Amino acid sequence: MHESITETEYNAALNQIWNQQIETTICNVSQFINPCPSKIKIGILLAQRHGGSNWVIEELHKYRPISINRERLIHWESFECSTYSKYWEQSKCTQQSLINALDKIYTVWFSKNAKKCNIDSDDDYYYFFKIQIEQIPPAFFATLVNYIYCHKMIVLHLIRQATVASFWSHQAEVIERSHTGDISTLMSKSKLSTDQHIATLDLDPELAADFVRKIDRNREALRKLIKLYPRSIKHQQFDYEDLIGDYGEEYWTAMITWIGGQKLVLSAQHYQKVMTREHPHPCFTKISNWKEVKALLQGTDSYYACEKFNS
Numbered sequence: 001m002h003e004s005i006t007e008t009e010y011n012a013a014l015n016q017i018w019n020q021q022i023e024t025t026i027c028n029v030s031q032f033i034n035p036c037p038s039k040i041k042i043g044i045l046l047a048q049r050h051g052g053s054n055w056v057i058e059e060l061h062k063y064r065p066i067s068i069n070r071e072r073l074i075h076w077e078s079f080e081c082s083t084y085s086k087y088w089e090q091s092k093c094t095q096q097s098l099i100n101a102l103d104k105i106y107t108v109w110f111s112k113n114a115k116k117c118n119i120d121s122d123d124d125y126y127y128f129f130k131i132q133i134e135q136i137p138p139a140f141f142a143t144l145v146n147y148i149y150c151h152k153m154i155v156l157h158l159i160r161q162a163t164v165a166s167f168w169s170h171q172a173e174v175i176e177r178s179h180t181g182d183i184s185t186l187m188s189k190s191k192l193s194t195d196q197h198i199a200t201l202d203l204d205p206e207l208a209a210d211f212v213r214k215i216d217r218n219r220e221a222l223r224k225l226i227k228l229y230p231r232s233i234k235h236q237q238f239d240y241e242d243l244i245g246d247y248g249e250e251y252w253t254a255m256i257t258w259i260g261g262q263k264l265v266l267s268a269q270h271y272q273k274v275m276t277r278e279h280p281h282p283c284f285t286k287i288s289n290w291k292e293v294k295a296l297l298q299g300t301d302s303y304y305a306c307e308k309f310n311s
Contacts, residue, residue: 004214005141005218009138014142017142017230023146026146031107032102034151039119039124041152044155045128045130047130047157048163049132049134049166050170051160052243063264065125065260065264066128067127070130073131076097076101076135080093124260126264142225145225149233155234155235157223157236159219159237161301164203164208164287165286165306166215167212168203168208168283199286200287201286202289203287203289205295238254256268282307284311287306
């Protein structure tokens with residue numbers, strides 16, 4: 001995971017997005033052009049790892065006009081701009097390499113779905129892919145926001161207020177896969193069976209608090225950069241805890257309506273929404289040493305959100 005954004009970096013990014021010359025430069029160096037913007041709307045699902053985005057993606061697939069992919073930046077992150085690859089290949093982790101990676105994602109999808117541009121109907125189509133907040137170095141936040149504006153992208157921003165629950169899930173996944181004793185299971189992202197999941201786990205309080213503050217600071221900085229952009233960007237934040245809570249259906253309908261209006265809401269294939277969580281219990285019950293962890297989370301949303309029933 002990249003370091004959290006500093007005040008200096010945030011102010012520099014804010015200055016960048018208000019610098020029209022930089023915005024124009026990024027728009028010009030991007031090689032991707034949406035061939036039919038009136039027919040196909042493009043966007044990103046901005047999320048955090050273990051933040052509920054895979055479930056949201058599965059549910060979005062039930063709406064026929066929506067095509068959505070999971071991580072497509074994983075190759076760029078792993079081989080050009082991870083914490084480790086930057087150490088060995090610093091020159092590859094550049095603003096241009098991020099733009100090239102984004103261009104490729106959209107260009108490949110449109111090359112495979114060109115016929116959608118020619119469908120004779122009044123229906124709109126939507127293509128999203130997922131970006132994890134951890135994948136983007138803070139130095140490139142302004143680049144990403146400018147790219148979003150240049151291509152008139154929709155930003156569906158999924159937040160997990162109990163960020164500490166994401167940290168728990170990450171630690172649990174490593175342990176669960178290690179316990180199988182199988183190298184391929186350890187390295188893959190395939191789902192484990194129910195009997196392979198653990199229910200509770202101690203967390204290192206300092207590591208957990210550091211993770212929470214980094215994620216919270218970076219996602220808030222990116223949200224503010226989008227909201228403070230000098231021109232309008234279609235961006236909306238939805239909380240995972242709301243989507244799985246008592247009023248989840250209302251929040252879900254609001255999300256789909258925001259993306260594409262009532263017509264998109266009615267396009268759902270009519271099977272019941274299924275919420276299958278790998279670790280279904282509330283956040284605080286899964287952290288065996290919750291009192292010790294909570295003591296270091298003062299001033300964060302996780303301090304309270306982790307104790308909600310729907311967390």
